[in-house]
Each structure stands twice: as structure tokens, then as C-alpha cells.
Amino acid sequence: MDSLSQLDQVKTTPWSGGRSPWSVEYGKIMMWFFLLSDAFTFSSLLVYYGAQRFSKFTWPDPDLVFQSIPGVIDSGAPLVFVGIMTFILIMSSVTMVLAVEAGHRRSKKEVVGWMIATIIGGFMFLGCQALEWSHLHHEGFWWGTIPEPEKLKEFFVGPVSEVSAQQFANLFFTITGFHGFHVFTGVLLNIIILFMTINGTFEKRGHYLMVEKVGLYWHFVDLVWVFVFTFFYLV
Amino acid sequence: MSEHNTHNTDVHAHGEHGHDEHAGLSKAKIWQVFFILLGITVVEFIIALVILPKGMVPQSAGNVAYILLTLLKAYYIVAFFMHLKFEKRGLQLSLGLAFIFIAYFITLMLIEGGFLHLHMNN
Numbered sequence: 001m002d003s004l005s006q007l008d009q010v011k012t013t014p015w016s017g018g019r020s021p022w023s024v025e026y027g028k029i030m031m032w033f034f035l036l037s038d039a040f041t042f043s044s045l046l047v048y049y050g051a052q053r054f055s056k057f058t059w060p061d062p063d064l065v066f067q068s069i070p071g072v073i074d075s076g077a078p079l080v081f082v083g084i085m086t087f088i089l090i091m092s093s094v095t096m097v098l099a100v101e102a103g104h105r106r107s108k109k110e111v112v113g114w115m116i117a118t119i120i121g122g123f124m125f126l127g128c129q130a131l132e133w134s135h136l137h138h139e140g141f142w143w144g145t146i147p148e149p150e151k152l153k154e155f156f157v158g159p160v161s162e163v164s165a166q167q168f169a170n171l172f173f174t175i176t177g178f179h180g181f182h183v184f185t186g187v188l189l190n191i192i193i194l195f196m197t198i199n200g201t202f203e204k205r206g207h208y209l210m211v212e213k214v215g216l217y218w219h220f221v222d223l224v225w226v227f228v229f230t231f232f233y234l235v
Numbered sequence: 236m237s238e239h240n241t242h243n244t245d246v247h248a249h250g251e252h253g254h255d256e257h258a259g260l261s262k263a264k265i266w267q268v269f270f271i272l273l274g275i276t277v278v279e280f281i282i283a284l285v286i287l288p289k290g291m292v293p294q295s296a297g298n299v300a301y302i303l304l305t306l307l308k309a310y311y312i313v314a315f316f317m318h319l320k321f322e323k324r325g326l327q328l329s330l331g332l333a334f335i336f337i338a339y340f341i342t343l344m345l346i347e348g349g350f351l352h353l354h355m356n357n
Contacts, residue, residue, distance in 0.1 A: 014323075014325075021323070021325060022322065022323040022325050022326040023323060024322060024323070024326060029326070032326070032330060036330055036333055039334075039337075040333075040336075040337070043337045043340070044340070047337070047340055047341050047344050048344065050341070050344065050345070050348070051344035051345065051347055051348035052348070053348075054345055054348035054349065054352065055347075055348040055349070055350075055351035055352045055355070056352070057352070063283075078283075078284070079280060079283055079284060083276070083280060086276055087273070087276075090269065090272050090273065090276070091269075093312070093316055094265060094266070094269045096316075097260060097265050097315075097316050098262070098265060100259070100260075101259060101260060101261075101262060101265065104259040212318075215316075215317075216317055219312055219313075219316045219317045220317070222312060222316075223309055223312045223313065223317075226305055226308045226309055226312065227305060227309070229305075230279075230301050230302065230304075230305040234279060234282075234283055234301045235298050235301055235302075
């Protein structure tokens with residue numbers, strides 16, 4: 001017994017066993033590693049998009065493709081609608097981190113309030129994306145479909161390339177679709193966590209770690225949007 | 236001796252837990268990060284809607300600025316909202332170093348894209 005306890009005392013570095021070297025809870029580490037793998041998936045999609053665009057002489061000009069605010073004006077407002085979408089997503093990231101902060105103080109009422117705000121933000125983003133998709137679909141873009149040659153001219157500054165337009169359409173719907181699927185999943189997770197909070201599950205458990213884990217996922221969705229926004233709308 | 240040791244570990248564990256809670260973001264910091272993210276996005280809009288259309292800088296310089304600003308935004312989201320800045324170095328490294336592979340992949344695909352650009356168009 002004595003020699004054992006001596007061994008225990010000798011080994012006190014983080015990596016000598018008997019304790020969690022990162023002092024991060026198991027579920028949180030697993031969420032981080034899931035997000036890392038998800039980041040690889042998104043990276044491969046975006047890198048393929050970049051390589052395609054880089055290899056072409058012309059590409060649909062984002063300022064010409066995305067210049068409408070669905071339901072308000074049809075053209076002449078580049079970046080405005082996607083700016084609103086970006087603002088909504090950053091805002092819902094803030095309400096999520098405020099929910100986590102309230103969870104640290106174990107204030108159930110505030111967690112519920114901020115989670116509801118986050119869920120509303122998520123639905124608003126999805127609604128905007130549905131409008132954006134239906135607008136582009138109305139213009140003639142879809143998986144495997146591009147507008148008529150006459151119409152297509154409007155989206156290019158220089159010479160028109162049908163191959164580029166098709167690559168743009170396929171990649172736009174695939175990548176924003178995959179991102180939208182993540183937002184949708186995040187909203188579902190947030191709703192589950194909201195009901196668990198209302199139910200008092202975390203209050204009984206004594207901590208709101210589950211809110212932090214779902215929060216990590218939600219911020220990741222925001223993070224991916226930052227990159228999608230840059231590479232589809234700005235560059 | 237054994238009892239003493241257990242007691243020590245408990246105190247340590249409790250101390251770490253207390254530290255973790257302390258490291259959570261304050262409301263003021265959260266809003267500060269929000270305004271930084273919003274500010275960076277506004278700068279990107281100014282580049283896209285004012286600086287580039289007026290031809291003050293070439294498109295390629297604008298693209299470099301976009302990518303740098305995007306990486307800066309990503310840093311603020313991951314470091315503060317996802318709290319990675321306050322985690323142990325080991326976790327930061329194991330998550331961050333993996334992106335060496337992504338950088339390598341980007342390099343490879345740009346070389347490939349450059350080749351296609353030269354040889355397969357027209």
C-alpha cells in the first residue's frame with residue numbers, strides 16, 4: 001500500500017496516467033473530434049470547388065448571380081441578402097454562447113430564453129436559404145441544369161462558359177445544401193436540448209455541459225458558413 | 236499516506252474544475268467578439284461593394300484580403316465562442332495540426348487546377 005501511494009506521488013505529470021490530460025469531459029472531446037472530421041468533409045468540398053474555379057477561364061460573377069433580395073427587389077442589390085443571412089447566423093452564435101454562459105451560472109430560465117433565441121435564428125437562416133435556393137432555381141440553376149444561353153449571358157462578365165455555369169450550380173447546391181443540412185440538424189439538437197432544459201434534466205444533473213457540446217456544434221456550423229460566404233459570394 | 240494522497244488529488248481536481256468555470260466567457264467579452272466579427276464582415280462588404288468596383292486595387296489583392304479576414308473570423312469563432320483558446324495546449328495542437336493536411340490538399344489541388352487551366356481549356 002505504501003509503495004503504491006509512493007508511485008502515485010511520483011507520477012504527477014498530465015500524461016503519466018490516472019487523470020484526464022486535457023481535463024476536458026469525454027463527450028466534449030468526442031464532439032471536437034467529430035467536428036474535426038466534419039471540417040475535413042467540408043474542406044474537401046470547398047477545395048474541389050476552388051480547384052474547379054481556378055482551372056476555368058470564366059466563372060459566373062457572384063455579384064451578378066446573387067443580386068436579389070427575394071420578395072423585395074429582383075436585382076441591383078449584390079450581397080445584401082447574404083449579408084442578412086450572415087448576420088442572422090453570427091447573431092444566433094452569440095445567443096448560443098450566452099446560453100452556455102447562463103448554463104455556467106446554472107440559471108435555467110436564462111438558458112431556456114437564449115436557446116429559444118438560437119432556435120429562432122436557426123429557422124430564420126433556413127428560411128432565407130430556402131428563398132435563396134428557390135430564387136436561383138427560378139433563374140434556371142439546379143443540379144444538372146443551367147439557364148438558357150440568352151439568360152446565361154447575364155451572369156458572366158466576360159465570355160460565357162456552360163461548363164463553368166454547370167460546375168457552379170452543382171457545387172453551389174451541394175455545398176450550401178450540405179451546410180443547410182447541418183444547420184437543420186443543429187436546430188433539431190437545439191430543440192432537444194431546450195426541452196431537456198425545460199424538463200429540468202440538467203438542473204438535476206448539476207451541470208449544463210450538454211448545452212456546451214451542442215454549442216460547439218452550432219458554432220462550427222457558423223464557422224463553415226464564414227468560409228462558404230467568402231468563397232461563393234465574395235471571391 | 237494513502238489517505239493524504241487521495242485528499243490531495245481531490246483538492247487538485249476541484250481546483251481545476253473551479254478554474255474551468257472561471258475561464259468561461261463573460262457577457263462583455265461575448266459582445267466584444269460579436270462586434271469584432273460584425274466589424275470584419277462590414278470591412279469585407281466595403282471591399283466588395285466600394286473598393287473593388289472602383290478599381291482601387293486588383294481583384295487578386297481583394298481575394299487575398301477576403302481570405303485573411305475569413306481566417307481572422309475563424310480564429311475568433313474557434314478561440315472564443317468554441318473556447319479553444321482556454322483549453323489545454325494538447326487539445327489545441329491535436330485539433331490544429333490536422334489542418335496541415337488540408338493546407339497540403341489545397342496546394343495539390345491548386346497545382347492540379349493550374350495545370351488544367353493551362354492545358355485543357357479551349
